[in-house]
Amino acid sequence: xxxxxxxxxxxxxxxxxxxxxxxxxxxxxxxxxxxxxxxxxxxxxxxxxxxxxxxxxxxxxxxxxxxxxxxxxxxxxxxxxxxxxxxxxxxxxxxxxxxxxxxxxxxxxxxxxxxxxxxxxxxxxxxxxxxxxxxxxxxxxxxxxxxxxxxxxxxxxxxxxxxxxxxxxxxxxxxxxxxxxxxxxxxxxxxxxxxxxxxxxxxxxxxxxxxxxxxxxxxxxxxxxxxxxxxxxxxxxxxxxxxxxxxxxxxxxxxxxxxxxxxxxxxxxxxxxxxxxxxxxxxxxxxxxxxxxxxxxxxxxxxxxxxxxxxxxxxxxxxxxxxxxxxxxxxxxxxxxxxxxxxxxxxxxxxxxxxxxxxxxxxxxxxxxxxxxxxxxxxxxxxxxxxxxxxxxxxxxxxxxxxxxxxxxxxxxxxxxxxxxxxxxxxxxxxxxxxxxxxxxxxxxxxx
Numbered sequence: 001x002x003x004x005x006x007x008x009x010x011x012x013x014x015x016x017x018x019x020x021x022x023x024x025x026x027x028x029x030x031x032x033x034x035x036x037x038x039x040x041x042x043x044x045x046x047x048x049x050x051x052x053x054x055x056x057x058x059x060x061x062x063x064x065x066x067x068x069x070x071x072x073x074x075x076x077x078x079x080x081x082x083x084x085x086x087x088x089x090x091x092x093x094x095x096x097x098x099x100x101x102x103x104x105x106x107x108x109x110x111x112x113x114x115x116x117x118x119x120x121x122x123x124x125x126x127x128x129x130x131x132x133x134x135x136x137x138x139x140x141x142x143x144x145x146x147x148x149x150x151x152x153x154x155x156x157x158x159x160x161x162x163x164x165x166x167x168x169x170x171x172x173x174x175x176x177x178x179x180x181x182x183x184x185x186x187x188x189x190x191x192x193x194x195x196x197x198x199x200x201x202x203x204x205x206x207x208x209x210x211x212x213x214x215x216x217x218x219x220x221x222x223x224x225x226x227x228x229x230x231x232x233x234x235x236x237x238x239x240x241x242x243x244x245x246x247x248x249x250x251x252x253x254x255x256x257x258x259x260x261x262x263x264x265x266x267x268x269x270x271x272x273x274x275x276x277x278x279x280x281x282x283x284x285x286x287x288x289x290x291x292x293x294x295x296x297x298x299x300x301x302x303x304x305x306x307x308x309x310x311x312x313x314x315x316x317x318x319x320x321x322x323x324x325x326x327x328x329x330x331x332x333x334x335x336x337x338x339x340x341x342x343x344x345x346x347x348x349x350x351x352x353x354x355x356x357x358x359x360x361x362x363x364x365x366x367x368x369x370x371x372x373x374x375x376x377x378x379x380x381x382x383x384x385x386x387x388x389x390x391x392x393x394x395x396x397x398x399x400x401x402x403x404x405x406x407x408x409x410x411x412x413x414x415x416x417x418x419x420x421x422x423x424x425x426x427x428x429x430x431x432x433x434x435x436x437x438x439x440x441x442x443x444x445x446x447x448x
Contacts, residue, residue, distance in 0.1 A: 003257040003296060004330075005054040006095075007061065009196040012040025012079035014245025015066035017202035022071070032205040037245045038066030038076030040198025044103075045092075045255075047186035048085040052299070054257055057084065063196070066245060069204045079198055086186060089260040089337055092193070094180040097251025100195045102184060179254065187260065195253060199246035256333070259297045261312035262432050264338030265385075266370075268362050269316030269326075271346040272387040274298060275415040277313040280425065285313055292316060292326070297334050302425065309432050312338060319365055322372035332373045340431045341382040343440070347398055348391035359386065359397060360404045364445050381431050382440045383409045385424060390414040407444040409436065 015037030021030035041063030061084060067076030092100060184193055265273040274285040274294050281300030286293055298313040314334055321328025335341070343363055349356030357365070363384070370378040384405065386398050389412040398412055409427055413420040430436040 003053060003259075003334075005057050005255045006059060007057065007195075007253045007255055008059060008250070009043040009097075009253065010060075010062045010250045011042055011196040011198040011248025012063040012065040013247045014038070014040050014199035014201040015068040015076035015079075016245055017204040017207070017243035018069035018071055018074075019205050019243055020071040021205075032208070033071055033073050034204035034206055034243075035069035035071070035074040036076065036204045036207055037069045037201030037243075038078045039201050040064070040066045040245070040248045041079035041081040042194050042198050043196040044081055044083045045086050045090070045100075045186065045193050045195055046083050047088055047090065047189055047191040049088055049189045051085050051087040053087060053296075054090075054255055057086065057255065063198055063248065065248075066198065066201050069202070069243075073204070073206050075204075076201055083192075086255065087257055088187060088189060089258045090186045091182055091256045091258055092184045092186075092195070093254040093256065094183045095177050095252040095254060097196070097253075098249050099180075100184050100193050100251070100253070102191065102193045196249050196251050199248045202243040202245040204243065258337040259299060259312050259334045260337045261299060261310040261334075262339050263302075263309060263311045263342055263428055264335050264340070265311065265313050265342050265344050266335060266366055267314075267316060267344035268346065268349075268357070268366070269318065271316065271344045271349075271362075272415045273313045273316070273344045276344060276385065276387060276413065277311060279415045279418045279421050280311055280428075283313075295327070297331075302428065304425075304429055307429060307433065309428060311428075317366060317369050319369070321369045328369070328373075332369070335370065335377060336374060339380070340428075341378070341380050341440075342385055342428065342431075343382060344385045344387055345401070346388055347386050347394040347401070348388045351391060351393045351397065359401050360445055360447055363405065363440075364442065364447050367440065367442055367445075379439055379441075381434075381437050383411065383427050383431055383436070383438070384440075386410055386412045387415055390417060390419065404446040405440075405444060408438045408440050 017037045018034030020032075020034040022033040023030040043061050043063050061082055063082040064079035066079045069076045094100070186193065265276060267273050269292050270289075274287050277283050277285055277298055277300045278287070281302050283298055283300030285298040285300075292315070294313060294315045297315065300311045300313070302309040302311055312334060315327070315331045317328060317331060318326045320326070321332060343366060345359035345362050346356065347359055348354070349362065350358050367378045384401075386401060388394055389398060398410075402410055411420055411424045411427055413424055415421070427436070
């Protein structure tokens with residue numbers, strides 16, 4: 001499960017406006033008939049429940065450029081939007097570029113026929129983008145082609161690395177860059193957000209002012225008589241800067257997936273959370289007899305007659321996780337998006353002379369890590385899963401746990417043999433439906 005990705009998005013460039021004249025024997029100077037260039041496409045992120053992680057997301061996404069204007073007052077076609085599907089619970093952090101903004105799911109307003117894309121792939125609604133002022137337009141249009149060449153060469157020079165190297169480089173770059181965190185989030189299926197909008201199309205000489213048309217007529221006649229090449233280039237500069245489309249906006253984002261689940265399984269490493277998830281649902285997470293087997297959250301569905309519950313297996317937390325020890329920050333952020341908590345405790349951690357921690361101390365450490373990371377995070381409805389009840393001597397530890405912890409329900413479970421799973425399912429159902437609102441605090445735990 002890839003839950004973090006760096007994204008470079010670029011909107012499509014606007015098409016060039018056409019500078020042409022229609023001439024006939026009835027028109028001495030001709031009539032301007034050059035059409036405007038089309039607007040470039042937008043880069044849009046759409047929230048989809050069919051996507052589970054960010055592994056299919058490309059690092060660089062470009063929208064199509066707008067079509068060029070043509071003679072006979074033909075307007076260039078609008079560039080195709082690039083719609084990228086992201087999972088529910090995606091959070092956006094802005095590194096560079098314009099602030100992304102949310103758009104609605106649908107629109108009943110009629111579309112401008114010149115704003116409809118040329119292909120059938122982008123049949124979504126037209127999005128209104130604020131236009132650039134005329135002063136900014138002239139500055140940006142004059143350097144549009146040079147910007148496109150630089151961006152193309154720089155993007156082609158970058159190489160996509162594996163997930164490990166990407167995450168390491170991302171962490172190093174984040175320390176140097178100024179990042180605006182949590183600028184937007186996608187939490188509902190169908191939500192759309194624009195991260196890079198297309199550039200406006202260039203103006204054809206039909207859309208220019210009358211005064212400019214007169215000067216353009218004179219300039220056009222003079223060009224036929226002038227033999228000096230330098231003089232011709234100077235006169236064409238003003239025309240090209242007005243007819244060239246503006247470049248599309250660029251932005252650099254960090255997409256982070258915070259799993260949205262009803263139940264979060266929270267516990268120390270090797271407490272049996274992945275095995276418990278497999279016993280509760282049809283999920284098949286990776287299971288090993290060593291700590292930190294799970295490095296990415298695993299999701300499973302628990303289906304009842306009248307309810308469907310999503311359970312998230314959160315990777316194991318250790319002491320100091322709030323200080324990012326053991327990838328603590330990468331694991332703790334997923335707990336923020338869960339509705340209820342299920343603390344999975346290892347009853348056999350300190351049995352038979354093992355150098356483990358008793359379950360009541362495990363519970364105390366887990367609550368402290370949650371509170372240090374985000375105050376109030378542990379104040380959600382919760383229950384306790386006392387796992388590995390089948391171990392020798394685990395029953396005595398379970399009885400001691402019930403004596404030391406009060407205020408919440410405790411379910412003895414053997415995830416491997418699926419003992420006590422049915423009772424745990426009933427407890428989770430009551431917790432999600434709000435029938436059980438017991439919360440756990442440090443005052444409810446006796447570690448002395």
